[in-house]
Amino acid sequence: MNNVFFNALRRLRWPLAAMIIIFALSTAGVALIPGVDANGQEWRPSIFQALYFVAYTATTIGYGELPQGFSDIQRLWVTIVIFMSVFGWAYLLASVLALFQDKGFQSALIHTRFRNRVQKLQGPFYILCGLGETGRLVAQALDQIGHQFSALDIDEQSVLEFDLQNLRSDHPALAANATLADNLLIAGLNHPRCKGVLALTAKDEVNLAIGVAVRLLKPQLRLVSRASNGAAAASMRMIGVDEVINPFYEFASSMDIAMRAPDTHRLLSWLTEARGAFLPPRIPAPPGRWVVCGHGRFGAEMVQRIEQGGYDVTIIDPAVYESSSSQARDLQSGMADGDNLVSRVRHIAGAGTDEAVLLRAGLAAAHGLVAGTDDDTANLAIAMTSRRINPNLFVIARQNLVASGPLFEAFKADMTMVPSAIIANQCLAVLRTAHLSSFLREVRRRENEWARELIGDLTGKFGARSPEVWSCALIPSEAPGLLDAIKYSVRAAQISDLVGTSQNGREPEPCVALALVREDAIVLRPEAATPLKGGDQLLLAGVKAARHRISAMMLNANAAKRALGSQRV
Amino acid sequence: MNAEKVAFGFFILFAATLNFGFVIGDIDNPAHHNHWELFCAVAVNFVATALKFGDRTHIGAIHLASSLVALLQLIAATLVWFFADQANRAINPADMASIVSLACGALLANIVSVVIMVVETTMQRR
Numbered sequence: 001m002n003n004v005f006f007n008a009l010r011r012l013r014w015p016l017a018a019m020i021i022i023f024a025l026s027t028a029g030v031a032l033i034p035g036v037d038a039n040g041q042e043w044r045p046s047i048f049q050a051l052y053f054v055a056y057t058a059t060t061i062g063y064g065e066l067p068q069g070f071s072d073i074q075r076l077w078v079t080i081v082i083f084m085s086v087f088g089w090a091y092l093l094a095s096v097l098a099l100f101q102d103k104g105f106q107s108a109l110i111h112t113r114f115r116n117r118v119q120k121l122q123g124p125f126y127i128l129c130g131l132g133e134t135g136r137l138v139a140q141a142l143d144q145i146g147h148q149f150s151a152l153d154i155d156e157q158s159v160l161e162f163d164l165q166n167l168r169s170d171h172p173a174l175a176a177n178a179t180l181a182d183n184l185l186i187a188g189l190n191h192p193r194c195k196g197v198l199a200l201t202a203k204d205e206v207n208l209a210i211g212v213a214v215r216l217l218k219p220q221l222r223l224v225s226r227a228s229n230g231a232a233a234a235s236m237r238m239i240g241v242d243e244v245i246n247p248f249y250e251f252a253s254s255m256d257i258a259m260r261a262p263d264t265h266r267l268l269s270w271l272t273e274a275r276g277a278f279l280p281p282r283i284p285a286p287p288g289r290w291v292v293c294g295h296g297r298f299g300a301e302m303v304q305r306i307e308q309g310g311y312d313v314t315i316i317d318p319a320v321y322e323s324s325s326s327q328a329r330d331l332q333s334g335m336a337d338g339d340n341l342v343s344r345v346r347h348i349a350g351a352g353t354d355e356a357v358l359l360r361a362g363l364a365a366a367h368g369l370v371a372g373t374d375d376d377t378a379n380l381a382i383a384m385t386s387r388r389i390n391p392n393l394f395v396i397a398r399q400n401l402v403a404s405g406p407l408f409e410a411f412k413a414d415m416t417m418v419p420s421a422i423i424a425n426q427c428l429a430v431l432r433t434a435h436l437s438s439f440l441r442e443v444r445r446r447e448n449e450w451a452r453e454l455i456g457d458l459t460g461k462f463g464a465r466s467p468e469v470w471s472c473a474l475i476p477s478e479a480p481g482l483l484d485a486i487k488y489s490v491r492a493a494q495i496s497d498l499v500g501t502s503q504n505g506r507e508p509e510p511c512v513a514l515a516l517v518r519e520d521a522i523v524l525r526p527e528a529a530t531p532l533k534g535g536d537q538l539l540l541a542g543v544k545a546a547r548h549r550i551s552a553m554m555l556n557a558n559a560a561k562r563a564l565g566s567q568r569v
Numbered sequence: 570m571n572a573e574k575v576a577f578g579f580f581i582l583f584a585a586t587l588n589f590g591f592v593i594g595d596i597d598n599p600a601h602h603n604h605w606e607l608f609c610a611v612a613v614n615f616v617a618t619a620l621k622f623g624d625r626t627h628i629g630a631i632h633l634a635s636s637l638v639a640l641l642q643l644i645a646a647t648l649v650w651f652f653a654d655q656a657n658r659a660i661n662p663a664d665m666a667s668i669v670s671l672a673c674g675a676l677l678a679n680i681v682s683v684v685i686m687v688v689e690t691t692m693q694r695r
Binding site for chain 1: 621625
C-alpha cells in the first residue's frame with residue numbers, strides 16, 4: 001500500500017502544488033483588497049475570514065459574500081479567484097483520472113492488494129501455480145477440504161475464470177509469471193505459514209523453473225509438480241521435488257496394476273478417490289490383442305505397460321513407420337531391451353478414425369482398445385467406431401478437456417483417462433493426508449492377495465463406501481493429552497487403545513490402523529498390540545465419529561486416561 | 570537546467586528565507602513580526618511539502634520528514650496567533666513569544682531541508 005500511495009502522491013505533486021498556490025494567492029488577495037461596510041467605512045476581511053471565503057468559493061459551495069456584501073473591486077478579484085480555482089480543480093482531477101487509467105498504476109494496485117491478502121492469510125496455506133483446467137480442479141478440491149491457498153497464473157483470463165468460480169472462501173489470485181521468483185515471493189513463499197508449492201501449469205519447463213526457485217529459496221517446503229513425460233519427471237526428481245505427478249504415467253501404471261493385481265488397483269483407486277466413493281468394480285483385463293490409437297506421450301506409456309503385461313499390441317498413428325520389426329519399435333518408444341526375440345508390437349500408419357485402418361489392425365479380433373490421441377473428437381470417433389465393429393471390446397478413452405466430460409459420460413467407456421482429474425486426485429491424496437502416498441507406494445509392491453484381504457477387512461467394517469483416511473502424530477503439539485496419559489499410565493499404550501476398545505459393552509466406532517511410521521520406517525497394518533511411543537505417526541481409516549473420538553483422546557488427558565485405564569484390571 | 574529542479578530548489582529555499590524573515594527580531598515584540606510574512610511562510614511551506622511527495626530514496630524520505638515538521642510548527646504558530654487574536658483582539662508579548670518560538674522550530678527544520686538539498690547537490694558529480 002505504502003509504495004502505491006507514495007507513487008500516487010508523486011504523480012500528483014504538481015497539481016497539488018498548483019492548488020496550494022492558487023489558494024494562497026486567492027486568500028491573500030481577498031484579505032488585502034478593501035471593501036466598504038454598511039456605515040460607509042473601509043473594512044478588510046481578516047486572513048482567516050478570507051481563507052474561509054476562498055475555501056467555500058473555490059470548492060463551488062458558494063455561501064455568498066460573508067461577513068458582508070463586497071465592493072465591486074472585491075468582486076473583480078473574486079471572479080478571478082473562481083476561474084483560477086476551476087482551473088486548479090480541473091488540473092487535479094485530470095491528473096487523478098490519468099493516474100487511475102495508467103496500466104502500471106493499476107497493476108501496482110492489484111499486486112499490492114494481492115500481497116496484502118496473502119500476508120493476512122491466517123491458517124497454513126499452499127501456493128498454487130497454474131489455474132488451467134487442472135489447477136482449477138485442484139483449487140476446488142482444496143477449497144472443499146478447507147485448505148487455503150494463493151494462486152498464480154500467467155494468463156489473465158484463467159485468473160478471471162478462477163475468480164468467478166463458486167468457492168467457499170475467497171482465495172487471492174494474481175495474473176503473473178510464476179517462474180519469476182519475485183512473484184512467488186509475493187504469493188507468500190517466505191510467509192511463515194506457507195506449507196508448500198503446487199506447480200501445476202501445463203508446461204513442464206515452467207514447472208521445473210518453479211521447482212528450482214522454490215528449492216533454492218525455501219528448501220524445506222513441500223513441493224508437488226506436474227510433468228507430462230518421463231524426462232521432465234526425472235529432472236524434477238533430481239532437483240528434489242517431493243511428488244512428481246505425470247498423469248500419463250500414473251494412468252498407465254494403474255492400468256498395469258489393474259491387469260496384474262486387480263484388487264490392489266481397486267484398493268488404490270478406492271483410497272485416492274474422494275471420500276465416500278463406492279468401491280470400484282474389478283476391471284476385467286482381457287488377454288490377447290490390444291489396439292492403441294495415438295502413439296504420443298500417453299500412447300507410448302500404455303504400449304509399454306500392455307506389452308509388459310504379455311499382450312500383443314497394434315499401434316495406429318499417422319506418424320509411425322509401418323513395420324513390425326523390433327528395431328523400429330525401439331526407435332519409437334526409446335526402449336532398449338534387445339533380448340525380445342519375437343516382437344509383439346505392430347505399427348500401422350494411419351488415422352484411427354478410418355474404419356479400414358481399424359479393420360486392418362485386426363480390431364474385430366482384439367480385446368482392448370486405447371483411444372489415446374490428444375483430440376477428444378477423434379478419441380470419441382475411434383471409440384464409437386470400434387465398439388460398433390467389436391461390441392465386446394474393453395475401451396479406454398482419453399479425455400483431454402474437462403468440457404468434453406458429458407460426451408465421454410454418455411459414451412461410457414470402460415475406463416476414461418482424464419489427465420486433469422488424475423493430477424487433482426493425486427495431488428489431493430498427497431496433501432490431504434501425510435503418509436498416505438508412502439502407504440500407497442508400499443501397497444503397490446504387495447501381492448494381490450494382500451490387497452484383497454485388506455479390502456475384505458475394510459468393507460466388512462465400513463461397507464462399500466470408502467472410509468475417511470487421516471494421519472495423526474504423537475508429538476506434544478498434536479497429542480499433548482495422550483502423551484501425558486502414556487507417561488503416567490501403568491502399562492504401555494497400544495494401537496488397540498487408540499483405534500478402539502469396547503466400552504460398557506458398546507462396540508467402538510469402526511477404525512483401522514493402516515500404517516505406523518516410526519523413525520522413517522513404515523509398517524503396514526501394524527498389530528493391534530504394538531506399543532505406542534512418542535513421535536510415532538499413524539495412518540488411520542475410519543468413520544467420522546472415530547476420528548472425533550481419537551482427536552479428543554489426543555488432546556484431552558482425561559479422555560486418554562479413561563481409554564488406557566478401561567483395560568486395567 | 571531543468572524547470573522542475575529550479576522550482577524544487579526555489580520553494581525549499583523560499584520557505585526557509587520567509588521563515589527566517591518572520592522569526593528575526595525581538596521574540597516578544599509584536600511590531601517586529603508581520604502576520605503576512607507568516608501567511609506566506611505557511612503557504613510556501615505547503616508547496617515545498619507537496620513537491621517532496623513520493624521520492625522513494627532515503628534522502629527523499631528525510632526531505633519530506635523535515636518539511637512536515639516545519640509545516641506542523643508553522644501551523645501551530647498560526648493557530649496560536651488565531652486564538653490569541655480571538656481572545657483579546659490584539660497580540661500581547663507573551664503570545665508573540667510563543668508564536669515566534671514555534672516558528673523558530675520550523676526554521677530549524679527548514680534549515681535542515683536546505684542543508685540536505687545542498688549536500689545532495691554537491692554529491693552529484695558532473
